[in-house]
Amino acid sequence: MMYVNTPIKKSANKKRKQSSRPAGVLAKSRYQQGKGGVFSPDKGKSTVTYAHEPKKKRKIPEFSNIKPWKVIVGSLLFGIAGLLYLNHVFYTQRLLGEVQQLQKKYEQTQRIYNDRKFTYDKLIGPTEIYSKARKLGMITGGPTDHVIIIDH
Numbered sequence: 252m253m254y255v256n257t258p259i260k261k262s263a264n265k266k267r268k269q270s271s272r273p274a275g276v277l278a279k280s281r282y283q284q285g286k287g288g289v290f291s292p293d294k295g296k297s298t299v300t301y302a303h304e305p306k307k308k309r310k311i312p313e314f315s316n317i318k319p320w321k322v323i324v325g326s327l328l329f330g331i332a333g334l335l336y337l338n339h340v341f342y343t344q345r346l347l348g349e350v351q352q353l354q355k356k357y358e359q360t361q362r363i364y365n366d367r368k369f370t371y372d373k374l375i376g377p378t379e380i381y382s383k384a385r386k387l388g389m390i391t392g393g394p395t396d397h398v399i400i401i402d403h
Contacts, residue, residue: 381391 384391
C-alpha cells in the first residue's frame with residue numbers, strides 16, 4: 252500500500268464533505284494507525300504525521316504538596332471537632348430536659364401558691380373589711396336577714 256502526502260484537490264472538496272484534517276495528511280484504517288497519528292510510508296525516515304491533534308489529557312491536580320502527616324493531623328483535628336460538637340449537642344439536650352423539669356415544678360408550685368392565696372383571701376377578706384370599718388367609726392348593721400315590715 253502506498254501513501255502519498257499530496258494536498259487534496261479543490262474539486263474533490265466540493266464533492267466531498269469538508270475534511271477536518273489538514274491538507275496533505277492521510278489517515279490509514281484503524282488497525283493500521285499507531286498511537287496518536289499516522290506513520291509515514293517512508294520506511295527509512297521516522298516521521299509521524301498526525302491525522303488529528305492528540306487528545307489533551309486532563310490535568311490532574313497534584314497533591315504532592317500535601318504531606319501525609321498533614322492529612323493525619325487534619326483528620327484528627329476534624330475528629331476532635333466532631334466529638335466536641337456531639338458532646339455539646341448531648342449536653343444541651345440534657346440541660347433542656349432539666350430546664351423543662353424545673354419549669355413544670357415551678358408551674359406546679361405557682362398553682363399551689365395561687366390556690367392557697369385565694370383560700371386565705373376568702374377567709375380573711377371579710378374580717379379585714381369589718382376591722383377597717385370599725386376603725387373608721389362605723390357600726391355593724393347586724394344580720395342581714397331581718398326583714399323590715401312597714402305598716403301603712
